[in-house]
Amino acid sequence: MTTSTQTAAKPLPAPISPEELRARMLRPIPTPSLRGVLIFVAVMTVLAWAWSASRPTAINRVEGIGDILGAMGDLIGRMFPINFEFARGTENTITLFGREMVIGWPLIITATIETVQMAIIGTLGAVIFSVPVSLLAARNTSPHPIIYQSVRFVLNFMRSIPELIWAILFVAGVGFGAFAGVLALVFGSLGSLARIYAEAIEQIDPQQVLAVRATGASGVQAFVYAVIPQALPLLISYSIIFFESNVRHATILGLVGAGGLGVKLWEYTGLGDYQRLMGTIVVLVVAVTIIDRFSSWLRQRFI
Amino acid sequence: MLEINNVRVVYPNGNEAIKSVSLTAKAGELVAIIGRSGAGKSTLLRCINGLQPVTEGTITLDGEIITAMNKKEIQAERAKIGFIWQEYNLVERLPAITNVLMGRLAYNPGLKSLVGYFNRAHREIALKSLERVNLLHRANFRADRLSGGEKQRVSIARAIAQEPKIILADEPVASLDPELSVQVMSDLARVARELGVLTIINIHQVELAKMFCDRMVGIARGVVVYDGAPDGLSEHVLDQIYRWEKFLPKEEHHHEANQALRPDLAHGAMSTAN
Numbered sequence: 001m002t003t004s005t006q007t008a009a010k011p012l013p014a015p016i017s018p019e020e021l022r023a024r025m026l027r028p029i030p031t032p033s034l035r036g037v038l039i040f041v042a043v044m045t046v047l048a049w050a051w052s053a054s055r056p057t058a059i060n061r062v063e064g065i066g067d068i069l070g071a072m073g074d075l076i077g078r079m080f081p082i083n084f085e086f087a088r089g090t091e092n093t094i095t096l097f098g099r100e101m102v103i104g105w106p107l108i109i110t111a112t113i114e115t116v117q118m119a120i121i122g123t124l125g126a127v128i129f130s131v132p133v134s135l136l137a138a139r140n141t142s143p144h145p146i147i148y149q150s151v152r153f154v155l156n157f158m159r160s161i162p163e164l165i166w167a168i169l170f171v172a173g174v175g176f177g178a179f180a181g182v183l184a185l186v187f188g189s190l191g192s193l194a195r196i197y198a199e200a201i202e203q204i205d206p207q208q209v210l211a212v213r214a215t216g217a218s219g220v221q222a223f224v225y226a227v228i229p230q231a232l233p234l235l236i237s238y239s240i241i242f243f244e245s246n247v248r249h250a251t252i253l254g255l256v257g258a259g260g261l262g263v264k265l266w267e268y269t270g271l272g273d274y275q276r277l278m279g280t281i282v283v284l285v286v287a288v289t290i291i292d293r294f295s296s297w298l299r300q301r302f303i
Numbered sequence: 304m305l306e307i308n309n310v311r312v313v314y315p316n317g318n319e320a321i322k323s324v325s326l327t328a329k330a331g332e333l334v335a336i337i338g339r340s341g342a343g344k345s346t347l348l349r350c351i352n353g354l355q356p357v358t359e360g361t362i363t364l365d366g367e368i369i370t371a372m373n374k375k376e377i378q379a380e381r382a383k384i385g386f387i388w389q390e391y392n393l394v395e396r397l398p399a400i401t402n403v404l405m406g407r408l409a410y411n412p413g414l415k416s417l418v419g420y421f422n423r424a425h426r427e428i429a430l431k432s433l434e435r436v437n438l439l440h441r442a443n444f445r446a447d448r449l450s451g452g453e454k455q456r457v458s459i460a461r462a463i464a465q466e467p468k469i470i471l472a473d474e475p476v477a478s479l480d481p482e483l484s485v486q487v488m489s490d491l492a493r494v495a496r497e498l499g500v501l502t503i504i505n506i507h508q509v510e511l512a513k514m515f516c517d518r519m520v521g522i523a524r525g526v527v528v529y530d531g532a533p534d535g536l537s538e539h540v541l542d543q544i545y546r547w548e549k550f551l552p553k554e555e556h557h558h559e560a561n562q563a564l565r566p567d568l569a570h571g572a573m574s575t576a577n
Contacts, residue, residue, distance in 0.1 A: 211392035211458075214352060215465055216382030216409030224417045225405055229396045 122185025134197030158191030385462025406464030
């Protein structure tokens, strides 16, 4: 690619004599510059200002580090012994070798599975919407700069809304349950996913596309035969990363009643049942770890 | 039959890439275009397949005026114009055979091509094209697993799968080592002769061009300075093509040389950069 290299004209530092430079380089500790001191003071001021709103207040009933550690220790103590929720979630009757058997999964497992199911469908929905949207949002495939700019604007707007807010909106719109959670995942991912898809499409080698166009192929044909194959590994890789993060997001969505494991987390927190809460968290950590491992194995196969 | 009449090309930035070029070539001819980088060789090829609009003049291919066509007509015409690129420009992640089948895309329009459907006839043509460049055994290899020479032969196969009226090759061997260059050039020349297709090759290696082409066209500063048999390329003619500063009056020498050359190519007359 032949892009003109544009380097911003930066004023050169004032020239110094070689002796002065040498003396400066030999100093064991560099002398702080006025600029360095000013930056240090500015950073400290910002930190102090931020801490003024973040420090514990009278309402936290903690005075000093010891109190905080004590409070945490007390909470952790209440989480043990860990209690896994083994109440049956669903019951299915199956016939095996002529005998009827009732198979029931513990609630904790069915809730975890529901979380993963939500993440799969939520990610798939985001992928399906992201492909066409990203075409409009990639500089090299967008039909017009105005479309490019406005799609980017909408995506930025969507990205600034957290999943949990989408979940609250959809619970209000379609009622409690997993479906609201799935919609939250779709719209929560769309803003970021379409944008990184667009960036993957912008990274392709335009010469390969030009070569296909030069055979007389149409724009759509060149897209299918030259753009997609080049962008595909990145698109798949990003989709898997989003599936991973959607599993984690899906657990949170239950907090506002949008299905999955989070419903249980919320319930136990409300009841002050920290032993069951810990059991649920353990299952969650195991599930997320397995999915992370699986998806990074899967991603390596596409690069 | 290709007819280029008084073509002039001025880029939007004011650079005059081609001053005035006229050229006629018949089916079956193998024409080498030689000249320094920036002489206008690439621009000329890109004009013939409509990638570069001309400022003045006309280009006619088998009676059809390419320079008068609109976008849609040019797209249709490109189906009959094979193009071979210095950097091969295969779609690296797809198998060789799919890259060759892309030469059939223009003849396989509509939805079916988008799902990868090519009928038996198209697939036969693609296989035959690969066979002509002796690469049938690499048909299902992904392009990024092929060597440079193999890639360029796949791109020759892609061009002939178009069943073209003309093949344009822009520095087809500039990215290959000398031995592979000879091999790829001989493949290109053999295939072009077998099929009787007019082939125009931009090339820096004069010796290689003499070995395989019937006709040499030398371009310097956007005009044709030689057009004839390889034997006619005397030292004097080569100087006119590659070292034309010699012939400038002394005081003009410096000024003209700097104006005509692209600034990045101001040193070294025989630069191999494209």
